[in-house]
Amino acid sequence: MILPKNNYLKARNFILTNARMIERRLFEFHFENGTSEGVFHAVYAYRNSDGGFGHGMEPDTASPESQPLFGIMALETLDEVGYLTKEIILKDFMPYFKSITTEKGGIPWMFRPKSEYPCEEHFKTVKEWAAISTTAPLLGILEKYEIDIPWMKKAEQFVWSEFERIKEKHVFCYLCVSRWLTFLEHTKSQDKAKKTINNLKNWISNNGIICEDKTDEGWGLYGKPHGLNYAPSTKSILFSLFSKMTMESDIKELISRQKDDGRWDTWYGISEGTKLEWAGIQTLWVLKVLNNYGRIQY
Incomplete structure (x- = not known):
């Protein structure tokens, strides 16, 4: 499964309009020759x-x-x-x-x-x-x-x-x-x-x-990790721990969890503003992982 170009652009726009400067700069470095x-x-x-x-x-x-x-x-x-x-x-x-x-x-x-x-x-x-x-x-x-x-x-x-x-x-x-x-x-x-x-x-x-329950809202967040948390790229030391089927399933689920405004969400945050900051961090992490696995359509 691949993140469609339109969904990638939604994520891009979410980061550039909501994330902190550090995440925006990192996004530009990884994806826009920053x-x-x-x-x-x-x-x-x-x-x-x-x-x-x-x-x-x-x-x-x-x-x-x-x-x-x-x-x-x-x-x-x-x-x-x-x-x-x-x-x-x-x-x-x-x-x-x-x-x-x-x-x-x-x-x-x-x-x-x-x-x-x-x-x-x-x-x-x-x-x-x-x-x-x-x-x-x-x-x-x-x-x-x-x-x-x-x-x-x-x-x-x-x-x-x-x-x-x-x-x-x-x-x-x-x-x-x-x-x-x-x-x-x-x-x-x-x-x-x-x-x-x-x-x-x-x-x-x-x-x-590993959290096997993909219906759990906390799947992939702190305390409920999936395979991609431990192997965010094929070069990761722990990549060999997971089967191809497991990683394909995790990638599919990760892509499906994108929100309408382009973000990937977390439950973290001491205010509405910091919840957006955490969402910016999480969205950048997801994009980097999907890019590492060649799963973004540009």
Whole structure:
């Protein structure tokens, strides 16, 4: 099944009229020959003087405060468009990440807000200890760009110990898994990485992680993943985990879920405005996935 040209144009128009600047710039980069420099400027609009990123880079919070996760999102986005360099990582990112490193060697996922701004409730109760979901992708990016700094040694020990400790506990979160894979793909400890990847495949296959019920409104959203969440392209490490029939079925269902105004929706959002922002994020993600599988008519 292919997304018809008219439906693609509806999605394009939804992004360009409703999404945040960062999603609009990313859309232009991926689909309309936009520049990576444009994405860079959109990303750095969220940057603070402490070197961290805030200002609602994830729409679940309106707080301007720097959050570790937002720094990881910034790194991932610059890497996605080919703008990231060793110099940018070391100069613009690592001073902040070093400043928030815990005694265990990892960096937290989030910090509780210190200022009064609207946010989802989970921000107010977040555990501020070191997290694999932020430390692992940071290490993976450092390895990818052939960076070797003392900070990495203890951080890597922390990540491997966390893989052993948490096992399959967070495998339902496909966003976490994709960030683990950044580390597992690029770490020099490939024997350990291959074993961990095999464990991931077993956990995803055998623990009822994949949402089989396509009548569920939450299908494909947080906590109810489908195959494309784990394998957003044929080059994905976990692509071999899914049959051709499964992926065809997921692509068909994904295309069918487009709304009349061109969006793919989510249930996220602390306001009507942030629901639109999340819809912009989701719509861009769907278009990138369909493009990766050659399923858009232009």
